[in-house]
Amino acid sequence: MNHAAPPSFAGAVQQPGRSGWKTSALRAALVSLVLLGALLVWSRLQPQGAALHGSPLPDLPAPAFTGFVDTQGGVFSWRQQRGRAVLVFFGYTHCPDVCPLTLAALAQSLQRLGALRQRVRVVFVTLDPTRDTPPVLQAYVDSFLHDAVALRGSLAAVTASARQWGVTWRRVDAGAGNYWIDHTAAVTLVSPDGRLLARYGYGQLTHPAWLAGDLRHILEP
Amino acid sequence: MTHNGWPLAAWGGWFALIAAMLLTYGVAAWRGRWAWWRVIVFVAGCLLTLASAWGLHNPLASMTSYTIALMSMGQIVSPLLLVGVPPAVRSRWHAPPHRAWSVWLLDAWVACAVFVILTLGVNLPGVFNTALANSLFSGPIGLLLLISGVMFWAQLLAGSTSLSQRWIAGLYGWLGSLPMMIIAAVWVWSAQVLYTPYLDVLCLWNLSPLDDQHYAGLVMFVASLPLQLRAAWLLIMPADAAVLKAP
Numbered sequence: 001m002n003h004a005a006p007p008s009f010a011g012a013v014q015q016p017g018r019s020g021w022k023t024s025a026l027r028a029a030l031v032s033l034v035l036l037g038a039l040l041v042w043s044r045l046q047p048q049g050a051a052l053h054g055s056p057l058p059d060l061p062a063p064a065f066t067g068f069v070d071t072q073g074g075v076f077s078w079r080q081q082r083g084r085a086v087l088v089f090f091g092y093t094h095c096p097d098v099c100p101l102t103l104a105a106l107a108q109s110l111q112r113l114g115a116l117r118q119r120v121r122v123v124f125v126t127l128d129p130t131r132d133t134p135p136v137l138q139a140y141v142d143s144f145l146h147d148a149v150a151l152r153g154s155l156a157a158v159t160a161s162a163r164q165w166g167v168t169w170r171r172v173d174a175g176a177g178n179y180w181i182d183h184t185a186a187v188t189l190v191s192p193d194g195r196l197l198a199r200y201g202y203g204q205l206t207h208p209a210w211l212a213g214d215l216r217h218i219l220e221p
Numbered sequence: 222m223t224h225n226g227w228p229l230a231a232w233g234g235w236f237a238l239i240a241a242m243l244l245t246y247g248v249a250a251w252r253g254r255w256a257w258w259r260v261i262v263f264v265a266g267c268l269l270t271l272a273s274a275w276g277l278h279n280p281l282a283s284m285t286s287y288t289i290a291l292m293s294m295g296q297i298v299s300p301l302l303l304v305g306v307p308p309a310v311r312s313r314w315h316a317p318p319h320r321a322w323s324v325w326l327l328d329a330w331v332a333c334a335v336f337v338i339l340t341l342g343v344n345l346p347g348v349f350n351t352a353l354a355n356s357l358f359s360g361p362i363g364l365l366l367l368i369s370g371v372m373f374w375a376q377l378l379a380g381s382t383s384l385s386q387r388w389i390a391g392l393y394g395w396l397g398s399l400p401m402m403i404i405a406a407v408w409v410w411s412a413q414v415l416y417t418p419y420l421d422v423l424c425l426w427n428l429s430p431l432d433d434q435h436y437a438g439l440v441m442f443v444a445s446l447p448l449q450l451r452a453a454w455l456l457i458m459p460a461d462a463a464v465l466k467a468p
Binding site: 028166 | 324330334
């Protein structure tokens, strides 16, 4: 094994063939320019979803809501939603904070759309099918959005669908038979052709103009 | 796999990278009869790379967990991989046939520029499009941070460094850690949420977005400690004592 080349720091030996500072500085300037340019181009040349305020999602078909029905007993189909932007949110009616705040934020954003409002649909998927009976669900979503679709399925269906949508959740017992549900507080935007576009964390919904702008961006030709 | 996570190809890329690294390292370590503890350190670095990749695959889950994964990739995996290679072997990277790449990747100026630009570009909100930090790009960003971390840490370790004086390397390391410290301070002491794309944790962890940001800042503080400790070591320890234990 050849150990002829001594490591640097060993008596401050300058290794043979290493560059002078001017060459190094030139290289660093060149690499910096290339890196900055690449990052700039990267941040500009992104798929449609990346141009939105929401965080882009891979361009995949929106998962079907298998095993769910709406409050009228109808099956939800993405084909029926063609031509509409759809906002999907998993929550529950007993949620003390983020669910009502999120739905209120969505309502504020949609109010800004004018005529385009008719081409947006909100889908509320309950994580608590035991307490969220169809009448309870309908009354809940009606208090925020008159045309929202509320979906309800078995616990098994909820578990499978939440996994498909990247929503994590868990039941937290509060004693005396009460419980709440910790869950991902994100809204997913689905394009008018039924494909995943972007995801909005709660912090991204606090500015109603952001979501409204994104919806205009994908709905206006 | 969730839809906000990575496609299988991204996972395949990470596993292929680790497999290639282990194979190359294994052959070199076997031929050179490298110390067993270096092999353990390198394998630990590879395993931690995979663990960090897991943490990167869904950056929307939590800003704190995303920061842990990014910092682990850049500040823990990088030195582990380098220390897994003996200093005398690292020293040979500066000579042909490695010189073609080492004049760029092991140049102290280039390493510093890349490290600082990526640290600021990825972590400071508003410097680049916020879409840089999402599940579509977290894989390449993790890889970039790993590469820049290896480049920077190489300057602080005997053999791979281009810096001839220990005190210069110490100063270099300390200055290089400043951007991380500044970002960490901004995140920890900010009174408002700065980087909304990460913030999706209100219910999941019972943390408010602002709390999550504060914890992410603390993570970055902690992640910069190994770099600062190494820099302090280079500044304080006499060369004679350090040569005997060159990592």
